[in-house]
Amino acid sequence: MNEREVIETLKMIQEEKLDIRTITMGISLRDCADESAKKSCGRIRDKIRRVAGRLAAVGDEIEESYGVPIINRRIAVTPISLVAESSRTDDYLPFALALEDAARDADVNFIGGFSALVHKGMTGGDRKLIDSIPRALAGTDRVCASVNVATTRAGINMDAVSLMGKTIREIAEATKDRGSVGCARLVVFANAPEDNPFMAGAFHGVGEAEAVINVGISGPGVIKSALEKIRGSDLETVAETIKRTSFKITRVGQLVAREAARRLGVPFGIVDVSLAPTPAVGDSVAFILEEMGLESCGAPGSTAALMLLNDAVKKGGLMASSFVGGLSGAFIPVSEDLGMIEAASRGSLSIEKLEAMTAVCSVGLDMIAIPGDTTADTIAAIIADEAAIGVANNKTTAVRVIPVVGRKAGDVVEFGGLLGRAPVIPVSRFASSDFIGRGGRIPAPLQSYRN
Amino acid sequence: MKAIITVVGKDKVGIIAAVSAELAGCGVNILDISQTIMQDNFTMMMSVDLSGSSVSLKELKARLNGIGERMGLVINMYNEELFNSMHRV
Structure with a gap:
């Protein structure tokens, strides 16, 4: 040495600031189903306590x-719609409360899996779960929800997309006294990965083992300082x-x-090879793009720079770990990245540019505060656009937007802690209601003849 | 477990003596030492074996930090596996 x-x-x-962002334990709750919701919730609490009891320690x-x-210890569980479906109840709030209790006992700050997979259609349990999301998120602090509305193989379930637009509005209203922060714990996915350790979108997929350990790494600061040492060199050297x-x-x-x-x-x-920013100074993905030579993140060239970054991160990571999975790539959550916050505040980063950037990086429109009067149909249309990018490009995309009740474009909202603060970004004022109102499914796209 | 200890600070009499006496007192075996003066800064790297240590890792770190504070040095101790996995394929 x-x-x-x-x-x-x-x-x-x-x-x-090199750190391990999260150790996430995935736990199957498939053996916790019961006709009685009360019994099922009891089993869920017991099982999580038993399996994850030592996780924090x-x-x-x-x-x-070492x-x-x-930074974080977290738990991801089987999508609750699958577990709760056997119970004779229409109200899934008790399941969210059971997860909240278990998370508190295990001393983890987030538990993911209040989820449903509805990319092709919706069962009764899926519908009940989605209907319960606003109350579940308003009534808990640690529970995270996610809904998969599209896949490359199934296409886009536009009925589910429309429903999620309404659901996000309801969460915003239900948590309006806290800056509509409940919306920060709901991710709407296309091509959701089943082994993602990062919140709010983590859940324990049906193809997974009884329990599993997934680790999410981070280190935007390390990449940025490595690039500071090679200022002026060509992009091959950067990559x-x-x-x-x-x-x-x-x-x-x-x-x-x-x-x-x-x-x-x-x-x-798996190891999730991601660059996950935090609001701390020196832990920003936007600053890496700016280090590459952009005046402000979102300037023309940002998509190209992000593609280079995302691809190089994956290439380096793949050889370093025997199993890479989850989301793996650069995240661009606006409120959680100091450089993104500054770029959005100075007007160089619009929601349209962010959408373009999501075509080449991990995840999607993430932690973006939008005006409180944005309609459910416009939110649904934003979800549909983002899902289309994921479905057509055979990648994961997601939407986590926060319509902040009572706020308008240009205001700044504080979410606190890791969730950071966000300038409210304007969205298009043109309506998409008739398109969303049609409902139905968008067929899966062709996988050859790709132009 | 093997660990790498680094000691950086202004050079003065007794740094190696203080650190190695503490390690010996805790039953920690020194496997290798390299030491140099860089721009007036005393810089030492030690490879040590903690398998015979009579105190916990936490306690040993605290004791080394104590020496660091007394003598105006920055002392770090990290698991050797960390360096191996990062720099060796």
Whole structure:
């Protein structure tokens, strides 16, 4: 081991904010279904307590033993629509409360899986779950919901898209005294991954084992400082530098994931190779794009720069870990990224440019505050556009927008903590209601003859 | 478990003595030391074996930090596996 390497690693951790963003335990709740909702909720609480009881402590132990900060410990469960469907009840709020209790007991700040997969159609349980989402999110602090409304194989379920537009409005109203922050815990997906460790969209897919450990890494600050050292070099060198740095970051993730799985006696699932920003200074994806030579994130060239970044991060990460999964790529959540907040405030970043950027990076329109009077149909149409990008490009996309009740474009909303603060971004004033009102499904796109 | 200890600060009499005495007192074996002066800064890297340590990792870190504070040094200790996994394919 030479001094240069040791110092590089210390610098990454101490100055450039290299961290493990989350250790997420996936837990199957498929054996918790019961005709009685009360019994089913009891089983859910018991099982999570039993399986995840040591999760937070093991996170602390690994942090201590390797010296790498582990920011979050989280739990993802089987989509609750599948578990609750057997119960004779129309109200799924008790299931959300059971998850909230279990999360508090396990000392995790978020639990994901108040979810339904409705990309082709909706069962009775799916419908009840979606109807319960506004009350579930208003009545809890830790429960995260997600709904998959489209896949490349099934197309886009526009009835579900329309319903989600209304649901987001209802959540905004139900949490309007807190800046409509409930909407920050709902993700509407196309091509949702079943092993994503990042919230709010994490759930434990049906093809997964009884329990699994997935780890999400991060380190926008590390990539940015690596690029600061090669200012003025060509973009090939930029891509190569990002790739090398991503390899190093991912190796740490792999080490932690294996160790967490071993200590918890649960199989290792995947490492999610992502650049997940936080509102902290020096932890921004937007600043990486600006370091590449853009005056402000969102300027022409941003999509190209983001494609380079996203691709190089994946290439470096893939070799560093035996299993890569989840979302893996650069995230661009507006309120959680200092550079994005500044770019949106100074007007260089519009929702339309963000939509274009989501075609080449991880996830989608994420943590974007929009005016409080945005209609349900316009929100649904935004979801439809984003789903179309995911479905046509065979990738995951998602929408997590917050119509902040009582606020208009240009206002700033504080969500607090990791959720950050967001300038309210204007959306198109032209209506899409007749399009959304048609309902039905958009057929799956052709996979060949791609132009 | 093996660990890498780094010690950085202004050079003065007794740094190596203080650190190695503490390690010896805790039953920690020093496997390798490299030391240099960079721009007036004392810089030392130690590879140590903690398998015989009589104190916990946390306690050892706290004791090394104590020496650091007394002598105006920055002392870090990290698991060697971290460096190996990051820099060795």
